[in-house]
Amino acid sequence: MSDASHEQIAQAETLKNAKTLVVNDLVKHFPAGRSGFGVKANKQWVKAVDGVSFDIAPGETLGLVGESGCGKSTIAKLILRLEDPTSGSIKFEGREITDLKGDQLKDYRRSVQAVFQDPYSSLSPRMRVHDIVAEGLRIHTDYSKSDVRTRVNDVLALAGLSPDVGRLYPHEFSGGQRQRIAIAKALVLDTKMLILDEAVSALDVSIRAQIITLLKDLQQDLGIAYLYIGHDLATVGHLSDRVMVMYLGRVLELDDSIELVRNPKHPYTEALFAAALPSNPDHIGDTSEQPNAEVPTALAPPTGCHFHPRCQQSMEHCSTHFPQEVKLTGGRRISCHLYPGD
């Protein structure tokens, strides 16, 4: 074999191992100081995302769970570059995207798309389905009219819709079909990563199963990376390869989804899964050990480990020191004083 082909193989290997997205020590603080009428109050900061690192491989789904206000949606916005991070890095296919501008940013947006929770408000009511789906092509390509039509019909078919729906307006569709339109719109360019922010939460049970299956099939065929954000643990677990648990801007635990559900180690993960609804009346879990307080405000998070006031197993130094993240055997990442590093 020649050297050139060896090189090609090596290149292919690195490409295969290459992560689609690598996020490192990402931080986003929002100002929350009260100011007005020329009076500046002391500036306060909401630490929405506070040192978060993770990666997603091509064709992989990372699930992101946590209660309201834990920073899930802020992470989505940072990756989509709808917000600029305070510090940290986001690398997409090896390229730093936090400082992209102009044409380069436009180029980046071809490959990262999002599908949102509410298909009733995320589609323009005054555009026909064809135009909604074709919008990305109009902005990013110089396809001819017939090329656009072919591509739009192709992605509509991918999303399980027939080409004749292109003439119709969103109000003529049910929730499940609208979500299919949103998915078609997200796939129309050469999408490499999809951010699914509660993408199936608003749908009815039978329709939800249809969309979940569609998303899984599409991922298998197209090798797209998914970041799935959700609060329904069963759905997140079902869709994801790995699940990341967040609390007040920080990652508490991350592991393979089945492993994490079967054997949660962090007391917060445990409480979260214990609170999940049973799938059968014979399996009603014991929910008596619930953290009873609500999530503290992100404006003034508790000192030390943010979870300690609600934690059943909290110890003395939990309130003073934030636990360092450690990697357990098997690859689980956890940050809790119950699992100190070596």
Next chain:
Amino acid sequence: MTREILKVKDLATHYTGFGGSRVVKAVDEVSFSLEEGQTIGIVGESGCGKTTLCLSLVRLLAPGAQIVGGSIELNGRDILKLSQKEMVEVRGKEIAMILQDPMTSLNPVINIETQVGEAAFKHRGLRSSTLRERVRQLLEAVRIPSPDVRMQEFPHQMSGGMRQRIAGAVALSGEPGIIIADEPTTSLDVTIQAQYLDLLRRLQKDTGVGLIFVTHDLGIVAKMCDDVIVMYAGKTVEKGSVREIFNNPNHPYTSALIRSVPKLGSKDPLYRIEGQPPDLSNLPQGCSFASRCAIADDHCFEHEPPLIEVGPRRLAACWKIEENAASKEQA
């Protein structure tokens, strides 16, 4: 035997539009009964008529909707014969409702004390310090921290979970025998949802209130309910105890619904019910689920199956049950 507090018989609620040329049969001959301290779940997808059924029970239907048949006996009295003026005496006192959205169901310009105390003031005749004491008890019962301070505050000062609990306190205020909860936890986080459901359970144990849970979430049904009614296109398709329904569903829609929900810690492919629920103003002939049913045959498309008894306290509407049962027996 416990006392039967609500008996709904052949209730039918229709929406009429376009001068009566279009009739939507949102609730079509639904019957059930509720005993003291019992929890009944009404499950179904959007547009199956479950919310219309609830609103019929408290007679708060939108204009255009009309109860066209059947009876609702509340504590032995048919409330369909009462005038709206008499209904005011019933609502909050005998039957109360917790609405879906805690953000919009509380009045933003009235403080918590007045809102929670309203039914106790009106129906139980409590005044001044006794009334305040009652409000304090109610807020404590729904675990609102420092109730004396909180009762002077307004809904916007509360978190979503607290607002939902206050909506619960409002419903409890007139000491009703029945509380209808229409998707009470859809907007809450899982931990807050678990707390709220446990709270409702405990309150039920303490007060013996009958609960009607209206939801599309089978998990809530599995956790909370004694009996379940599965609705499809305005009709009851299956009815029975929660264990029976989950472990041995008779109707293909029920079993498909259960198999289409992701289970925690499992990645088995989900069962998909193809197609959409039918248009209620233009129902197909025959069984309304036939076009989405895996085992339907010509007979199903032509004739509507009656709701028949298939076991003790167990009803289902499907032509295939006998066949299923026969094949089970043979096997």
